[in-house]
Amino acid sequence: MPESPDSSLNPNLKPVPQISLLLVLPFFYPHKGGSQKYAEEMYAKVVTKHSDVKVDVLCYDTDGTKIFYERYRGMNVYRIPCWNLVPARLAFPKPLALIGTLIKLSKNKYTHVNTHIRFFDPTWWLWFYARIIGAKSIYTEHIPSHPQHSSWIVRNIGLLVDLTIAKFSLNMYDYLTSVNEASSLFLYNFYRIIKPVYLIRIGADTSFFTPNKTQERFAITDKNGKEVTVNKGTLLITYLGRLIETKGVEIFFETTKEILRTKQNLVFVIAGPGELEEELAAKVEKEGLSNYIVLTGNLPYEEAAKLLTRTNIFVNPSHHNEGLPTTAIEAGSAECCVIATDNGGTKELIINGKTGYLIKQRSPSELKSALLDAIEHPEKRLSLAKALRRKVLEEYDWDKNSEDMYKFLIDPKNVR
Numbered sequence: 001m002p003e004s005p006d007s008s009l010n011p012n013l014k015p016v017p018q019i020s021l022l023l024v025l026p027f028f029y030p031h032k033g034g035s036q037k038y039a040e041e042m043y044a045k046v047v048t049k050h051s052d053v054k055v056d057v058l059c060y061d062t063d064g065t066k067i068f069y070e071r072y073r074g075m076n077v078y079r080i081p082c083w084n085l086v087p088a089r090l091a092f093p094k095p096l097a098l099i100g101t102l103i104k105l106s107k108n109k110y111t112h113v114n115t116h117i118r119f120f121d122p123t124w125w126l127w128f129y130a131r132i133i134g135a136k137s138i139y140t141e142h143i144p145s146h147p148q149h150s151s152w153i154v155r156n157i158g159l160l161v162d163l164t165i166a167k168f169s170l171n172m173y174d175y176l177t178s179v180n181e182a183s184s185l186f187l188y189n190f191y192r193i194i195k196p197v198y199l200i201r202i203g204a205d206t207s208f209f210t211p212n213k214t215q216e217r218f219a220i221t222d223k224n225g226k227e228v229t230v231n232k233g234t235l236l237i238t239y240l241g242r243l244i245e246t247k248g249v250e251i252f253f254e255t256t257k258e259i260l261r262t263k264q265n266l267v268f269v270i271a272g273p274g275e276l277e278e279e280l281a282a283k284v285e286k287e288g289l290s291n292y293i294v295l296t297g298n299l300p301y302e303e304a305a306k307l308l309t310r311t312n313i314f315v316n317p318s319h320h321n322e323g324l325p326t327t328a329i330e331a332g333s334a335e336c337c338v339i340a341t342d343n344g345g346t347k348e349l350i351i352n353g354k355t356g357y358l359i360k361q362r363s364p365s366e367l368k369s370a371l372l373d374a375i376e377h378p379e380k381r382l383s384l385a386k387a388l389r390r391k392v393l394e395e396y397d398w399d400k401n402s403e404d405m406y407k408f409l410i411d412p413k414n415v416r
Contacts, residue, residue, distance in 0.1 A: 019053045019409050021112040022105060022135070024122040026082070026091045028059035029072055032242075032273075032298075033088075034326045035116045035142045038179055038202050044073040045402035046409075053406065056108065058101060062091045078105070088242070088274075092121055106133045112409060114138040118166040119147060119158060119321075127172040139173040141197070142323030144186035144344055167191055175412055180324040180345030198415050200405050202324050203398040204333040211335035211389070212309040220269060220307075223281070223297030226290070230310075234265045235375060238311040238336075240304060240327045241318070243274025248317030248341065248362070253280055253293070255367050260292055263375060271307060273298035308334040313374050313381065316340040319361040324349060329396050332356075332388040337381040339370045349396070355388040 023043060027036045043055045055075045060082035061068070068079045080097040084090075113130045115122040116139075123139060130137035147158025170176065170191055178184040179202040187193045219227040220236075230236055239252050249270060256268045270280060270293065277295065284293045299307065308314065314331035315338075322344035329349060331338050338356040340346050341363075352358035357374065359366040374381045407414035 019112065020108060020110045021053070021055050021114060021409070022058060022108070022110045023055060023075075024058045024113065024115045024126050025117075026060045026093075026120050026122065027062055027088075028057055028077065030063050030065065031088070034202075034323060037326050038142070038323075039114075039116060039140075040073070041203070041205070041398055042200075042402050042405050043075060045398055046406050047074040049402070050406055053409065056105065056110075058105065060091050060093050062088070088244075090119075102129060109133075110135045112136045112138060114140060116140040117142060118170065119161060124165050124169050127169060127174075130174070136175065137173045138175045138177060139170060140200075141176065141178040141183040141187055142180075142344075143321045144180070144182035144323070145321060147321055162190075177408070181348055182345035183323060196412075198408055198412055200408060200415065201396060201401045202326060202329065203396045203401040204326070204329040204392060206333045206393055206397045206399075209305055209308055209330045209333035213312060213335070218310065220267070220294050220296065222290070222294045223277075228267060228291055228294050230267050231265075234267055235312045236267050236269065236310055237313040237315065237371070238269045238271065238307060238331075239315050239317070240269075240271045240299075240307065240331075241316070241325070242272050243270070243276040243280065244320075245276065246318065246320035247274075248319055249274075249276060249280070251362065251364050251367060252315055252317045253283065255364055255371065256293055257287060257289070258368060259371060259375075260289065263372075266292065266375070268293045269296060269307065269311070270294070271296040271299050271304065305330070305334070308336060311336045313371065314338045315367070315371070316346070317367055318343055322346065329392055332385075332392040332396075335385045335389045337374050337385040338388060339367065339374065349391065350388070354384070355391050356384050 023039055025036060025039060027033055029040060046053050047055050057075050057077045059079055061079040062082060062084055070077050078101055080101050081094045082091045110133060113126055113135050115126045127137040146162055147155055177198045177200050184197040184199055187197050217229055217231045219229050221227050239249055241247050243249050281295050284290055308331050314336040316325050316328045318341055324345035328338055328340050338350055340350045340358060341361045342358050343361055347358055350356040350358045357370040359370050404415050
């Protein structure tokens, strides 16, 4: 994509205004999560391609790095101490540290501020900070549903937040954006938003997540260093994400056990960190399935990409608060056949029978049926995978979608 036009080279060009944006999120690098990944990739692409854009990030030290400033992917990242009320899901900043950092950062004369996810506290106050410093406020929606959690207390607290402080706050922002069509509709239908919601899609690095379905044997290393060989003709079936109950990984594990009773030449991979990791590892060991079900633990980004390029079937069995799972897009870019639950905006990407398998949430029987169909019908599996990659290239490429963000920052009317 071309760089921002330089008015000094052409006197007929109007000068492009300098954009200085403060992104405020509780969770950011090195934390891994869908909404954080969207923000990171989007703004990293924008600042790389456009020298007239500067982005600072204010986040909470949720991973206990104790690194309160660093330069990362062209952005200044400021971290403040926090309380992790629910590890990896809910954190609140220490007030004095937050206020002190906001005062210090106000000297940077931001033109825009942006936050994501209405369940997180920055959504409730960032619009007010923007008014104090004279910046335009942007809220970005990811999730087209109310909070989901195994605890009814947590669910109802989340619903109360949705009905009160979140509803009030969203109406105070200058601009609203969403990462998928389902989230736009949720804002219009539930919150009765009158102002426009600008769609700036999530994406994948399609030049990084590329197909490589080798027919040669290769090895996958589990989290303890054991190598499991994937022989020629063996299908690799992968789950990649956090190992928590709402992501459906337990349903995936139980389904793999059933399928392995009758099917051969399969290797299942469960990749990612989370509270269920040790429990699942113990179950694999107890069942004697360590040569067929591999737990890799947390993978670096490059290793996750390598895994997806080799994967034949990717499974996203989530009943979590999803927007549109980044891993499903990345799997599509890597030309995997994707089986995913109808959750959030997933059906915008996975059109059942055309670009993959779309199944009900919390349905082991539908997951098993879809897996068996993909395993037993290789031509269909390959056709769905190729169709999905085409869709990702057309609609979910980070280079294209980050350009939409840049145009939006210049003038929101550019993306209406």
